[in-house]
Amino acid sequence: MWLLSNVLFEFTIYLIVDNITKFILINTKKENRFDVFLWECLFLGFSICFITVYHHTTFILTVFLLLHIIGILHTEKRLKLTINRIKLFIHVFLRLFQLTINCLYNFISNYTHHYSSSKVLIAKKLPEKYLYSYHLKLTNDLRLQQSSLVQLLPRPGILKLHETTCSLNILLQSLASLNSFYSSLQRNINLSRFNYDPIVSTFLDLISQLRANHHTTEYKHANTLVGLSSFISKLSTIYPDLLTKPTTPDIAELFQCITDALNHFSVIGQVHNQKLTTLSLDFLNRMYIETEAQLHNKVTVDNIDAQTSYIIQYIDLTWLLHHIQLGSILKHTFSGQLLHAYCCNKCSHVRFCAEPFQILILPVSKTTITLEQLLSQLTKIEDVDSISCSYCSSQTNQDLERKSTVIKNGTILTKTIPTLSPLVNTHIQPFDQAVSSTANISIPLSTHTSNLATSYKSDRMKCQTLIANFPSILCIQLKRLFYDPVSRTTTKLNTNIIIEPEKILDLSHIHYTTWLGLIDSSMIIPARYQQTGICLNSSNNFHSSSMNQTNSNSKQYVCLYRTDNSQWFLSDNEHKTEINEIDNICRTLCVTENCYLLFYERCS
Template structure:
């Protein structure tokens, strides 16, 4: 009896639990079904009755609205919502009109990742006593870069001030940022790098630790030699190349040409061990060939800014770079070999003349271009013996009698910089009318395309097909400085009225996001390719920054 009652009790409990479970499951399915029906009904109703209506977005607070007050950014194509974000980030406080170019330049420099990493790696403020401009510059770049990483606008609502940096820069260049004038952004870049070079050169950097320098030296043994030994080798190499290289035997002199470039490259970096020089400087190789005797001489010239002349024809940047190697006729330079031969002939003839009836005066040969001592940054180094003045100044001292002996010149890149700065030479100054004319030629730039400059390297010109001899030179565009000025009156090429020049820049951050910087505002760019196809960019691109790909 007890067993039977126990079984009945358990069976009753089972039925109760089973019914409760079924009830819960059935109601859950009904609840989900009800929710799905309501969701579908609301969605269909909303789509049916509101698809033809225009949605009106709430207006943004006035403090967040971007003011397109510059002429360049007044173009409606730059204000399309598909191209730019509506919420800009703050930029640099513009103290007065003359700081416009400085603001834009600093925004561009702050976007250069390799440059900033190099500064952090090589500048030790606790160990070395630098000029105050170095610490101020480093702090300024750090503030600008911190703003790039901010994901929300409300966390980046402070303008960066320049008053401290300007005061320190003015002690070195008192007239650079005077209020009546606006400095050219390329000239300003050169002045800032020169000022930092002078301070950073006091820290003895070893160029052998910088791969951008030693990585382009073909004979690595040269990097271990002392300065005195390098100078002696330079003299010997000059002697080997002087008046001995012709078009016919240039293949036999290849090893000396390569050694000449290696030596000039190393001597160039030893003379001023600044990290800025290691970062921005490259080296050109000018080859001069005489039409009369076919002798070839070489001249190495360091550069921080690669200047490309702009014509009146629409052209791509790659085509413009290819024109750098175009062979041109030069009238202002005479052949040292032909001059020496002529001098010898004149001396022989003068000994025949009796009683001084005919006065013979020998015509001097080329003035020196460079000596074997350490050279200033802006000087060129030539394979012509006994040379000691810059390439840019030696042509005025040439003998006019030999201008008829035309020479051909071809320019190639001998050494590539870590960061390539390209200046598109749009401005031309007329000293008579005191007017600067700007060419609004369309220069087509592809911002996402890798720029390969291997084809204009001197090894290609020498026909060196060995892969170990070819230096890779692939660059990525990081910054575009735009000059929106028109024709204007000025007292010089680089100093103009403050209202004549207006600058903005486009720059890439380390996460490949592009920004449009207009002094106190920075606006995020959604479609950089479309922006770069507008006339605002193609007609006004002026200073470009390319970072070398690793």
């Protein structure tokens, strides 16, 4: 009975308000219909609030009010406008809510990090030489995007000024074949907005000419040679002795010099955790110190699964800071990262060292081998004698301190503590520096301490190298040349390295996530590469019928390169030859014995 009376009461109020509104509209035509309906809705809303507060909850009256509002909006043809405004209001509200949540998250993260890692920051300060600075430039070179520069047919040859430019010619032909490298130049260089070194514009003109489009009707212009005098003159101002030597410079050394000279481009870091790319440089440095301290002497073979997140974060931070230090899109394109894992045979502690590389150097033995097998040997576990375990060293120092105080003839001998070099330098190192150290033990002054020190030997360690981050363009150098300091001669190994240029090279199995046992597809980064260039180091003309052993004192270089339409060409400085069966060519001794520098582009 009470519920029925409430329903009748609410329905009566609605009828009264609705009829009063209709009476006003019939007798007063000057009033705006929508304004009258608006006053009606306001009065109903006030009635609902008043009755709800002092008597009961008005469900029926609320439903009638909503239906009345929808009917009025539909009658007055303002329903679509109202819906659009409601959508706009919801969008603005959600955006403000999202910004508020992000601000709170950043504030809480900074607050907790500030108080949780204060001791670590005070104990370990990042050295000045490891501080980094950003060199970000949003550039775009429009002249490189012209449709007339799209590569369809073979490129023109390069005029060889003298014998020492042979390696430079072949290297430039190979670089011009790299589509992703050329695309990065298009996106990141704008000569009209920024001031670059003169060598940058000269290099752009040279690459543009080498990738010039030769239409079928203008194929005769394909024999036009491209001059290098301007580029060589500007390169000689930076490296005066590079191309003035009596012998041809090594193509790998020349590639490194060019990347150093063109160090004026922007950089973008590639990491697993994309949130790290949004953090400030100071915050990244603090995270690096904290992560390094977390891994120091805490990772063993038994608990490595529990430390996986710290290992991944350590690699991400070193990779990001390395790219900020480079400051070059050119180096970023060719730059990768190695991860060295050192495991002590005695205490089972594992230490890590991240090392950047731009050229992946693979040693060549005297046995015929495929390139895939040679890459698999990169992860081979090796025993290391010259690196000492820091955890074992700290324990040994404590033992020697207790035992070195020996009483002899009524006197106390001076304590002798061995000075052991650390396991590895975990800071970022240049790729050409060796990651090794030798343990040096100070010589004691007595027989007892001498026997004690000589009885101690640094424990052997196991070392394994994996790929931490893959480059966009993989440059592989086959280490065929060996220098003998006694005879002062360079010898070359003519070992057969079998290459399959049409086969996709998959390197996912040598990534560090595979070593950690991560099977989550989101954590495994695919690494599939397609070969685009092969630089051969040969002392004879590639076009000749005889292919004898090469003389390193008179190096001659030729290259095989792939065009945009997957057609292969042979370039021997001023000569170019179309290759129809590249697989058969790569099986010949002239390729397997002389392949030296290989270029691979990462498949999208």
